[in-house]
Amino acid sequence: MNKTFDFFLVSDSTGETLDRIYLALKAQFPDNNYKIHHFAFMRTTTQTATLIEACKKVKNPIILYTLVEKQTTNHIINECKTFDIPCFGLLDYLIPQFEKIFSQKATLKPSGQHQLNTEYYNKIEAIQFTLEHDDGQKVDTAINADIIIFGVSRTSKTPTSIYLGERGYKVSNIPLVLHQKPPVFIFKSNAVKIGLTIDPIRLSDVRKNRISILKDKQSSSYINMKIIQKEIQEAKKLFLQNKIPYIDVTRKSVEETAASIIKIFEISQEKKNA
Numbered sequence: 001m002n003k004t005f006d007f008f009l010v011s012d013s014t015g016e017t018l019d020r021i022y023l024a025l026k027a028q029f030p031d032n033n034y035k036i037h038h039f040a041f042m043r044t045t046t047q048t049a050t051l052i053e054a055c056k057k058v059k060n061p062i063i064l065y066t067l068v069e070k071q072t073t074n075h076i077i078n079e080c081k082t083f084d085i086p087c088f089g090l091l092d093y094l095i096p097q098f099e100k101i102f103s104q105k106a107t108l109k110p111s112g113q114h115q116l117n118t119e120y121y122n123k124i125e126a127i128q129f130t131l132e133h134d135d136g137q138k139v140d141t142a143i144n145a146d147i148i149i150f151g152v153s154r155t156s157k158t159p160t161s162i163y164l165g166e167r168g169y170k171v172s173n174i175p176l177v178l179h180q181k182p183p184v185f186i187f188k189s190n191a192v193k194i195g196l197t198i199d200p201i202r203l204s205d206v207r208k209n210r211i212s213i214l215k216d217k218q219s220s221s222y223i224n225m226k227i228i229q230k231e232i233q234e235a236k237k238l239f240l241q242n243k244i245p246y247i248d249v250t251r252k253s254v255e256e257t258a259a260s261i262i263k264i265f266e267i268s269q270e271k272k273n274a
Helices: 017-026 043-055 068-083 094-102 118-132 139-144 157-166 200-214 225-241 253-273
Strands: 002-010 033-039 061-066 087-089 147-151 169-174 192-197 246-248
Touching: 002 017, 002 043, 017 061, 033 043, 043 061, 043 068, 061 068, 061 139, 068 087, 118 157, 118 169, 139 169, 139 246, 147 157, 147 253, 157 169, 157 253, 192 225, 192 253, 200 225, 246 253
Parallel strands: 002 033, 002 061, 061 087, 147 169, 147 192, 192 246
Antiparallel strands: none
């Protein structure tokens, strides 16, 4: 029988970084069972005591932390030694090393990555733009995007766009509908244009699941394989005609698709600046 490990993700901020690292670790050891416990905004010894008590109540606790305040960090480390709790500080090694490289002392300021500065407000603006230009909305201002994504229905345009928006990119996504072409001026935009495509069988399965959830029995053409194949063929034809690079999302997660798009965007920017 597989063991169950309780991961305690401890941060003096929101804990976003820890969530990603936890998921990466978990993916490498899929045969175990896992439970996750969040301890965000950890900044006092009282909170530390609550954390340790929670760890003592489970069989296999593991603490991952991103803390910069020395007193809190040392308290957790000492308590973990006392009760033999595995404890890993993800910044404990990196910060001293970068202090050497930069010849500077770190500020050790909790939530330092969440300052309300120009970068933060640009990110909020990007998210707002992306939401306003989802699924072909506001086509007239879509040309002001950093990235324009094209694809037939259910090729993950919206979640990919939102993910990119949260990374600070203004994104517009344009649905491709059979026998309907996007406005010509869209293709003249300076935005980086990218197409999404998918295996027809996979797309049919995704659409069938969508219809099942919505309990819509009137959308037979939406899942008709011949129509789906035609949609994808016409989409690829459009990409080729307009020299738009496209990504097959059949076996890609949203994060992987977004990473590919960012790479294409960066290459495009490098060419413009060359």
